[in-house]
Amino acid sequence: MSAHCMLTGARPGFGNTISHSHRRSSRRFDPNIQTKRYWLPGEGRYVRLRLSAKGIKTVDAIGVEAAVARIRARGVKV
Numbered sequence: 001m002s003a004h005c006m007l008t009g010a011r012p013g014f015g016n017t018i019s020h021s022h023r024r025s026s027r028r029f030d031p032n033i034q035t036k037r038y039w040l041p042g043e044g045r046y047v048r049l050r051l052s053a054k055g056i057k058t059v060d061a062i063g064v065e066a067a068v069a070r071i072r073a074r075g076v077k078v
Contacts, residue, residue, distance in 0.1 A: 003030045005052035006071050006078075007059065038064045047078050 004011045010031040016024040032053040040047050042065055049071070051059065059067040068078050 003033050004050075005031060005033065005055045006049050006074075006076050007051055007055040007067055009074070010052045010054070040064060040068060049078070 002011075012031065013029040015027060015029060017027045018024055033050055034053065034056060035048060035050050036056060036059075037046050037048050038059065039045075047064075047068060049055075049059075049067075055067075071078055
């Protein structure tokens with residue numbers, strides 16, 4: 001499953017791991033993705049969202065209805 005946030009769109013960043021001898025090898029910086037289940041009162045059902053830690057804080061601030069509206073505006077099926 002891809003490591004991206006449904007709300008904020010955070011995706012993995014890429015860079016290098018640099019060893020003590022200064023050899024470089026490729027690595028990825030994955031966002032902190034969590035699966036959360038929220039009650040959606042407007043539809044009378046639960047929705048399961050894959051959110052980053054920042055996305056969870058955003059849902060707490062703006063509410064689940066507004067967050068799902070933003071996710072749907074991005075074109076993601078909820």
